[in-house]
Amino acid sequence: MSTTPTKEQRLWQIVNAIPYGQVASYGQLAALAGVPRGARWVGTVLKKLPTDTILPWHRVVSSRGTIAFPVNSKAFQRQYQRLVSEGIQWQGNRIPMQRYQWVP
DNA sequence: TGAGTGACTTGAG
DNA sequence: ACTCAAGCCACTC
Numbered sequence: 001m002s003t004t005p006t007k008e009q010r011l012w013q014i015v016n017a018i019p020y021g022q023v024a025s026y027g028q029l030a031a032l033a034g035v036p037r038g039a040r041w042v043g044t045v046l047k048k049l050p051t052d053t054i055l056p057w058h059r060v061v062s063s064r065g066t067i068a069f070p071v072n073s074k075a076f077q078r079q080y081q082r083l084v085s086e087g088i089q090w091q092g093n094r095i096p097m098q099r100y101q102w103v104p
Numbered sequence: 105t106g107a108g109t110g111a112c113t114t115g116a117g
Numbered sequence: 118a119c120t121c122a123a124g125c126c127a128c129t130c
Contacts, residue, residue, distance in 0.1 A: 039113060
């Protein structure tokens with residue numbers, strides 16, 4: 001019955017653990033999931049999430065503090081709004097990444 | 105089995 | 118600070 005959690009499942013758990021009001025990068029999460037340099041894979045996994053997922057996918061941004069979607073896209077605005085509602089600070093289209101600290 | 109794909113990353117220029 | 122190109126990984130057909 002019980003099997004080893006897939007990398008995908010581990011990633012879900014890690015994303016779920018990103019604290020409110022903070023963000024993590026794709027590469028950062030990939031490394032934590034045991035897949036160094038697997039940043040693109042993280043995006044692939046998140047893309048498969050159902051629209052009504054409870055996972056805080058919006059707290060995942062690029063390593064440069066930008067949202068991965070095109071600025072004019074619907075998805076961008078949706079993620080942007082969620083981040084703003086969590087009180088995240090912005091500098092133009094970017095979030096200063098230095099604030100983030102991983103706390104397991 | 106192999107070529108193609110993408111919600112990325114990094115290093116140069 | 119911005120743009121471009123090459124690299125990397127797991128997944129899909």
